[in-house]
Amino acid sequence: MLIAGVVSDEMLRAVKGIxxxxxxxxxxxxxxxxxxxxRVHVETVPDKIDVWREVGFTHFFKGDDWRxxxxxxxLEREFAAVGVEVVYFPYTVHTSSTAxxxxxxxxxxxxxxEFATVAGHR
Numbered sequence: 877m878l879i880a881g882v883v884s885d886e887m888l889r890a891v892k893g894i895x896x897x898x899x900x901x902x903x904x905x906x907x908x909x910x911x912x913x914x915r916v917h918v919e920t921v922p923d924k925i926d927v928w929r930e931v932g933f934t935h936f937f938k939g940d941d942w943r944x945x946x947x948x949x950x951l952e953r954e955f956a957a958v959g960v961e962v963v964y965f966p967y968t969v970h971t972s973s974t975a976x977x978x979x980x981x982x983x984x985x986x987x988x989x990e991f992a993t994v995a996g997h998r
Contacts, residue, residue: 935962938963
C-alpha cells in the first residue's frame with residue numbers, strides 16, 4: 877500500500893514561510909488520482925516521526941537533497957529507531973517547486989493575486 881503525504885497549507889506557511897498556490901484539498905485530490913497511490917494523508921504536524929505515529933508507514937521516501945544533511949541524518953536516526961527505512965529519490969532540479977514559483981511570479985505581473993488564487997503552488 878502506498879500512502880502519499882500532502883503537506884497542508886498551514887504547514888507550508890509555518891515550515892517554509894510560503895503560501896501555497898494550489899490549496900491543500902486540491903493538491904490532495906490530484907495526488908489521490910495518481911494510479912499508484914492507495915491513500916492520501918494530509919500532514920498537519922511538522923515532525924515526520926509524529927506523522928509516522930499517525931500513519932504507521934514502513935518506508936519514508938525523500939529527495940536525495942536531504943541525504944547527508946543535518947535534517948536528513950536526524951530523520952534517518954529517528955526512523956531507524958522505529959524500524960522505518962528512509963529511501964532517497966534523485967532530486968529533480970527541473971521540477972523544483974521553488975523554480976516553478978519563481979517562474980510564475982515573473983509571469984504574473986500586476987494580476988498576481990488573481991492568478992495565484994486560480995493557479996495554486998505545488
